[in-house]
Amino acid sequence: MSSSNSTFWQKTRSVVSSFEELRVCDSTNKVVLERQTPEAFSMVLSLHQTNGIGRHGRRWMAQRDDALAFSFFLSSSAGQRQKLLDDGPSWVPLIAGAAVIEALTLVTSSHFSLKWPNDVLHRGKKISGILTQVHPDGGYVVGVGLNLRFSGEPPSPTATSLEGLAETNPDFLDRFTSSFVLRLVDMLELSRRECRQLVHPFLVTLGQRVTISETRKPPWEGFAEDIGERGELIVSDQQGTRIHLDAADVWHLRPINGG
Numbered sequence: 001m002s003s004s005n006s007t008f009w010q011k012t013r014s015v016v017s018s019f020e021e022l023r024v025c026d027s028t029n030k031v032v033l034e035r036q037t038p039e040a041f042s043m044v045l046s047l048h049q050t051n052g053i054g055r056h057g058r059r060w061m062a063q064r065d066d067a068l069a070f071s072f073f074l075s076s077s078a079g080q081r082q083k084l085l086d087d088g089p090s091w092v093p094l095i096a097g098a099a100v101i102e103a104l105t106l107v108t109s110s111h112f113s114l115k116w117p118n119d120v121l122h123r124g125k126k127i128s129g130i131l132t133q134v135h136p137d138g139g140y141v142v143g144v145g146l147n148l149r150f151s152g153e154p155p156s157p158t159a160t161s162l163e164g165l166a167e168t169n170p171d172f173l174d175r176f177t178s179s180f181v182l183r184l185v186d187m188l189e190l191s192r193r194e195c196r197q198l199v200h201p202f203l204v205t206l207g208q209r210v211t212i213s214e215t216r217k218p219p220w221e222g223f224a225e226d227i228g229e230r231g232e233l234i235v236s237d238q239q240g241t242r243i244h245l246d247a248a249d250v251w252h253l254r255p256i257n258g259g
């Protein structure tokens with residue numbers, strides 16, 4: 001399924017400022033992070049990422065053609081885009097997740113959901129992950145990993161892929177990535193209130209009993225009530241105290257079958 005030929009990705013090339021496909025790379029996010037002042041709305045993409053980066057430095061690897069990995073650079077530009085990116089950084093992975101869901105729904109007609117803050121689920125299993133990192137020169141690098149298939153066993157019992165949902169040929173992938181870009185760029189124009197209205201219906205974490213794992217703190221259980229103005233998760237602990245979480249690992253205490 002290798003698609004390095006320049007005739008591929010035509011839809012995506014038409015909606016980004018610059019596009020580069022790498023036959024193999026360790027991490028598309030790392031490639032963009034190491035570039036000085038990358039071009040706004042540029043994309044680096046690979047179907048063979050050997051050492052992808054997850055949250056908290058976790059590693060994410062896949063065999064060639066088993067996963068699509070790409071990184072899209074969002075610049076802090078003028079106007080409302082500047083306000084959203086500067087004032088609501090917690091919204092960036094959430095609206096990126098919503099953009100992945102809307103793009104996948106468009107090209108597969110299947111149903112997907114979002115686990116706070118950055119996992120896209122299908123039937124309760126992770127099909128895509130998002131990692132947002134701040135570029136040293138400003139702006140955000142939005143990395144997306146999408147499971148296309150598993151050559152061997154899935155990496156975990158909670159992982160799934162697009163196999164069986166769609167024929168993941170180059171045209172399919174081009175339609176997905178171009179749809180993602182168009183939708184995400186549109187979302188940058190939204191206010192915080194509009195972001196919340198957009199993301200809220202996708203979030204299957206809300207209304208769930210959850211375990212929270214924070215850095216340098218023991219895990220604790222609570223009830224995921226809502227998301228706040230910054231995109232943070234609001235959880236009530238066992239004493240009823242409402243805690244606003246900007247960053248944490250969240251585990252659902254019961255299986256999620258929908259989405």
